[in-house]
Amino acid sequence: MHEPTGPRDAWAALVGPRPPDVVRVGLAVPLSGPLAMTGPSALDLAGLAVDETNAGGGVRGRAVELVTVDSGRAPEVVAAEAAALHEAGAIDVLVGFHTSDVHRALEAALGGLVPYVFTPPHEGGRQRRGVLRIGCSPRRQHAAALAWLVRHRRARRWALVGNDYVWPQAVHRAAASVLRGLGADVVGELLVPFGPTDPGAMVDLLRRTRADAVLLSLVGRDLVAFNREFTRAGLDRRVVRLSGALEENGLYAVGGDRTGELFACMPSFAAVDGTADEGQLDLQERHARRAGPSAPVVCAYARGLYDGVRLAVRLPVAPAGPPPPPAAPRLARADGLTFREVRTG
Numbered sequence: 001m002h003e004p005t006g007p008r009d010a011w012a013a014l015v016g017p018r019p020p021d022v023v024r025v026g027l028a029v030p031l032s033g034p035l036a037m038t039g040p041s042a043l044d045l046a047g048l049a050v051d052e053t054n055a056g057g058g059v060r061g062r063a064v065e066l067v068t069v070d071s072g073r074a075p076e077v078v079a080a081e082a083a084a085l086h087e088a089g090a091i092d093v094l095v096g097f098h099t100s101d102v103h104r105a106l107e108a109a110l111g112g113l114v115p116y117v118f119t120p121p122h123e124g125g126r127q128r129r130g131v132l133r134i135g136c137s138p139r140r141q142h143a144a145a146l147a148w149l150v151r152h153r154r155a156r157r158w159a160l161v162g163n164d165y166v167w168p169q170a171v172h173r174a175a176a177s178v179l180r181g182l183g184a185d186v187v188g189e190l191l192v193p194f195g196p197t198d199p200g201a202m203v204d205l206l207r208r209t210r211a212d213a214v215l216l217s218l219v220g221r222d223l224v225a226f227n228r229e230f231t232r233a234g235l236d237r238r239v240v241r242l243s244g245a246l247e248e249n250g251l252y253a254v255g256g257d258r259t260g261e262l263f264a265c266m267p268s269f270a271a272v273d274g275t276a277d278e279g280q281l282d283l284q285e286r287h288a289r290r291a292g293p294s295a296p297v298v299c300a301y302a303r304g305l306y307d308g309v310r311l312a313v314r315l316p317v318a319p320a321g322p323p324p325p326p327a328a329p330r331l332a333r334a335d336g337l338t339f340r341e342v343r344t345g
Contacts, residue, residue: 007027007047007066007067007068009067010081010084013090014084014088018089019063021063022062023059023064023093024064024066024091024092024093025064025065025066025067025091025092025093025095025313026069026082026085026093027043027046027095027096027309028082028095028098029042029046029068029070029096029305030042030097031068031072032070032072033072034099034194034220034221035099035220035221035301037250037253038097038220038247038249038299038302039072040296041249041297041301041302042097044287045287045306046095048286048287048291048306049313051290052286053313069081069082069094071096071097071098075101078098079106079108079109082094082106082109083109083110086110086114092114092115092315093114093115093312093313094106094110094117095117095309095312096308097118097301097304099219100165103122106118112131114130115132115315117134118131118132118134118308119135119301119304120135121135121137121141121167121245121267122135122136122137122167123166123167123169124138124139124170132311135267135304138167138170138171139174139178141244141329142171142174142242142265142329143178145242145331145344146182146184146215146242147178147344148342148344149213149240149242149263150179150183153213153240154212155184155212155213155240156183156213157185157211157212157213158179158184158185158187158212159186159188159190159206159209160188160189160214160217161189161190161191161192161214161215162190162191162192163218164192167217167219168191168217171215171217172191175215187209187210188205188206190202192218195221195222195225197222197225199225199226199230202226202229203229203233203235206235206239212238212240213239213240214239214241215244216244216245216246217244218245219245221253223243223245223246224253224254227250227254227257228254236261237259237261240263241261241262241263242264242265243263243264243265244264246264246266247264247266247299247301248298248300248338248339249299251337251338252297252337256337257334258334258335262334263331263332263333264331264332264339265331265332266300266332267303267304267328267330268280269300269339269341280303283303284298
C-alpha cells in the first residue's frame with residue numbers, strides 16, 4: 001500500500017502526480033469565511049478518520065489521501081474548484097462541511113458524477129442523485145428543542161434571527177410551523193448578510209418585539225458577534241437563546257455562558273455530565289492520543305465530518321448502500337465553556 005501523506009491542497013493535487021493505489025477524498029472545509037473558526041477541528045477529525053482507515057489496511061489495500069478545498073469562499077468558486085478536481089481525476093469522492101449555499105452550488109456543478117457526502121445539518125428539500133446528506137433537516141433538528149423550551153421555559157414570544165441564505169431561511173419556515181403548533185408566536189424575524197454586520201439591529205428587534213426567546217440561525221463568527229452584543233445589552237438573563245449552529249468552538253469564542261439560558265441543538269456535544277454518547281467520548285480520547293493536549297476541540301461539525309469521511313471511503317470501491325440514519329437531535333445548555341445535556345424525551 002502506498003505510504004499516505006498529509007492533506008494535499010487542491011492546486012498540488014491538480015498539477016502533481018497521483019499514485020495509482022490511492023483513494024483520493026476531496027475535503028471541502030471552511031478555511032476562510034464565517035465558519036473558519038471550525039476549520040482546525042474539521043481538519044483534525046478528517047485526518048483521524050483517514051489515519052484509522054489506513055491503519056486498518058486502507059480501502060481494499062489502497063491508502064486514503066485527503067485533498068483540501070477551502071469551502072469558506074463564494075459558492076461558485078468552491079464549486080468550480082471541486083468540478084475541476086473531479087474532471088482532472090484528482091478526487092474519487094467529495095466530503096463537505098460548509099454552508100448550504102455552497103452545498104447547492106456543489107450539487108449543481110458535480111451533477112451526480114462523483115459521490116458527495118454533505119455532513120452538517122442541512123436545509124431539507126429534495127436530495128439530488130449522487131449526494132448523501134448525513135445531518136438533520138431543519139424540522140428534525142429543532143422541533144424537540146423548541147417544544148421543550150416552550151414547555152419548560154415558558155418561551156411564548158419568539159424572534160427568528162439568522163444569516164440570509166438557504167439554511168436559515170429553511171430553519172425559519174420549519175420553526176414557524178412548529179411554534180404555531182405549540183401555541184407560541186413568532187413576533188419578529190430578521191435575516192442579515194454574512195458579517196461583519198452590526199448586531200445592534202438584531203438586539204433592537206428583541207427589545208422592540210418584547211421577545212422572550214430567540215432562535216438563532218446565524219453561523220460562525222456572526223453567531224459569536226451577536227452573542228457578545230446580546231450579553232453587553234443585558235438581555236442574556238431575560239431572553240432564552242436557541243441555536244442550531246452553536247458548537248464548542250463558538251462557545252469558546254464568546255467566553256462561555258453561565259446564565260443557563262443559552263441552548264444549542266446539534267447532533268453531538270462534549271457534555272460535562274457524562275451524558276455524551278459513548279461514541280463521542282471514545283472519539284475524543286482517540287483524537288487526544290493522535291493530536292496531543294493542544295488539539296482542537298471535537299466539535300459537532302467535526303464529528304459529522306469524521307463520520308462523513310469514514311462513510312465516503314467506502315463509496316469509490318463498492319456500490320453505495322443507503323446512508324446511515326442521521327444522529328438523533330439533541331439539546332444542550334451552555335455551562336461555562338462546555339455543554340450540559342438536556343433530556344427532551
